[in-house]
Amino acid sequence: MPWLNAAGNLLLVAAAIAVLYRPLGDYMAWVYTASGHLRTERWIYRLISAKPEQQHSWRGYLGAVFSFSLAGFILLYAVLAFDGMGPDLAFNTAVSFVANTNWQSYVPEQSISYVAQMAGLSVQNFVSAAVSMCVAVALIRAIAAHRAAALGNFWVDLVRTNLRILLPLSIVFAVLLLACGVVQNFTESTALLPGGPVASQESIKMLGTNGGGFYNANSAHPFENPTPISNLMQVLMLLLIPFTLLRTFGTMVSDQRAGYALLLTMSVLFLLVYLPLTYFELHGSGTAPQLAGAAMEGKEQRFGIIGSTLFATATTGTTGGAVNSMHGSYTALGGLMLMVDMVLGEVAPGGAGSGLYAVLVLVVIAVFVTALLLGRTPVYLGKQLGTRELKLVSIAILIMPVLSLGGMALASALPYTRAEIIAGMGNPGSHGFSEVLYAFISAAINNGSAFAGFSANTPGLNTLLGLIILAGRFAPISIVLALAGALATAERASSRSAELPLHRPQFVGFLVSLIMFIAVPTFIPLFLVGPLAEGLMP
Template sequence: MTIALQTAAAVLLVGAVLAAVHVPLGTWMHRVFTDDSDWRVERAVYRVVGVDPRTEQRWTGYAGSVLAFAVASVALLFVLITVQGWLPWNLGRTMDWDTALNTAVSFTTNTNWQSYAGEAGTGHTVQMLGLTTQNFVSAATGLAVAVALLRGLARAHADRLGNFWVDLTRSTVRVLLPLAAVGAVLLLLGGVIQNLAAPHTIETLTGTQQVIQGGPVASQEAIKELGTNGGGFFNANSAHPFENPGPWTNLLEIVLILVIPFSLPYTYGLMVRDRRQGAVAAGVMGFLLVGSIALAAWAEAHAAAGPFGSMEGKEQRFGIVWSSVFAGATTGTSTGAVNSMHDSYSALGGGVPLVNMLLGELSPGGVGTGLYSYLVVVVLAVFIAGLMVGRTPELLGKTIGRTEITSAALVTLTMPALVLLGTGLSVVLPVSLDARLNDGPHGLSELMYAVASASNNNGSAFAGLSADQPYLNLLLAACMFVGRFVPIILVLRLAGSLAAQGKRPVTAGTMPTHTPLFTTLVVGTVLIVAGLTFFPSLALGPIAEALS
């Protein structure tokens, strides 16, 4: 079977699993966020934190709660990492202050960028109490913000978007915890380890010594993929056999990465009472993801002579096809987990994961973040279409006016500004240039990939960049924090503006937003905006490398 047919079969297999679960999961999430009753464990949480679950917040209060929770999370995680030498199961591991700060920001922002080796930076207590906890609540934060935007679209003449603390708690308790528990059990059955063992040294058959690591891996692996987080327990991440033993667990991890982002469009359709809108969202996301997987597989298949293509940096148990599917899933979302080394891909093959991130995290994007990033692009597309045909731009009966388009435009500009400014600064500073493994176009790709990964809260790396040094730790921490929370504030502002409006009735002059034509317009908007913004940089990086 040719690589093209293998890729098609792999995509169809993953698609079939997602198609089977997206309706029940999407329906469940709709029920979770529209339920008027609270579970007993949720009421206990509200009492502890002093929250009235029946009190809703304006967009400013919702945004303030998100920021307050983020700052507190960064501070607490930073302290936990700094004092881990006094904690049980610390395994003698420590971090410099700049690495600890980068890590605290990284896991709080759902980025999970790791400038340290996973098995050398943190002990088991920090992994379980700090990093795994943030894997849950950072994903829940993105889901809460997406739901707030859906309420803004669904409500009329309202000044409330819900309660962040309620949405955060329900996202964690009712969605992420149950799915992660099931995922962890399945990973255990597939051979992923789960223990509290310290590293021990063995003598191999060839007479050399090797350190065998242990740890509570399955529990973190499940939520790292499900929450589109991506931090690896080991430095090799999901290429490590203790994290991802074989083809079966590889398929499971890909499904875990994609299951919530591809189920949220169905929730969107239910929230706005028009399932066709959700179908368009899923179609746009699916088209962009499948296109990136096909392009990466094609590039790697033709990067070397022979029937197996280029296997550099890839595990033989996955091959080109399942490495490309994983790379597309992880960079199309905001996951950052890798089962192959993107730095070893061919110029065009390595450019695909980079472009996935530069599209703006909507193919299909992370938990929550993918849906609200998609809706921001829909606002832009509606506005552009309105200008083209001379009609007042509307989305689901809501007028796209000055406030709405300003918020959407600023969201769209935030990530590119961070990527271009951060990369431009890095290429003129010797401290960052010395961190590259390669010179020339590939070296530029290494730097740009790192800044794009941080700014888009992805977390994957080219792995050729020695990023654990103060300048890059602080630069990337700033990119992660700004790239996460500035768009969230603007999205909530957009949600508040939409909720305050009434709903216009559908007339013969209303532009439909559920047709194939509009779907094409949205895809075109995504590609054109990314192309106009990043083509010069890509021309100096992966494109120049490919042509050379």
């Protein structure tokens, strides 16, 4: 019966995505290729002194991303500091929301005003997600280009993403959340009835795979996620744009087979986490789980095991970071699966935009390896790949492990931050180690979720994790846009008849295996010390 429930929940979400896959994906492709501008968009271009006719090279596009994100960080930091937040926490929070990570080391309903929530955090929920989608579209244009150095205009892409995609979708889903019982008001919060403009923030939080929460209890709070229906809707919102962007990709490169291959890859990776995670939670070892029938500690009764594991798989497989259960209370092997989901590079299916460009980086590696094995020229969608592209993607796959493991090593080596880590660990031994490891992985991959047993709200950890989040966001974007610049000017293969059949199940299987091989082995020694050691204890 539980597995029937698990299959039913998954199929409901999959069916909704299947219905929206083509219309939403094609609509987004039209948004990014349309030549005309709306009147409102032209007003915005005049306001920010942007030239919509200007085309950016990859350096110009990257410079625009950096300048816009820096301005967003300064403004958000000022809003949070004016709201009374301390300097180190304001830095961490501003960096986190600008980087689409939304790591929360504070209690929102106690320390953030409605103005800061709406004018600060909610604005970044929109624009940080839009930046990721813009970078993904720039890479798509590069793949589809015929020796053209331009990747489009960042300001046009940014404005269109917000006005034509994110804003309409967020309004629709905010209304649906209101119908499910999510609150939306400006009533002053009390100890018993915390109010606030929740539904409007919740919709863009999920659609933009932003994470965080209006309340400290996040999506476990009954005013933020009141029913199993709202829970499924939030899972759908997390997965909707990352999956439908694959249709956008196929439309813009004029080859839907390539989009379907990526869709199958991401779906397989999602299942490879969801199924064992659900199994471990349904068969939790120990007296309490056996008496309860499952490992229900840290999970809401109204969602149960299945509603919790489906949400957890979706949020760790995207750059979501929102949680409807305490990940630190999962079984040891269940917690391991959540960490594996993040170290895969968040390509199952990844964040809004970031999942697509992350998986395309891995596709470039897979094409090179496949071509070498078969003695063929590496070609992807008509573009001949060279050593420059291989060097860039080789650097890209090193960023997350270097930041997470290197950051954790640095924090453990410095006496000041080591003392903060020891004081912040909610549990000793292997579980405490898992809490710290999870935090650094989450920061480096821009996820934002936490095991919830580790308190990182200290000056040293706020600063260090903020810097890791910053590097984890903009180092990959820099590499991806450099890769886009190389692909845009790359020679096209003389004939596409010699291309490898990269849309077939064999390649999908190889790509899934390659992603697992690249991502997981680096972390196995730490998993042995943390979740595996805890899970294998008698």
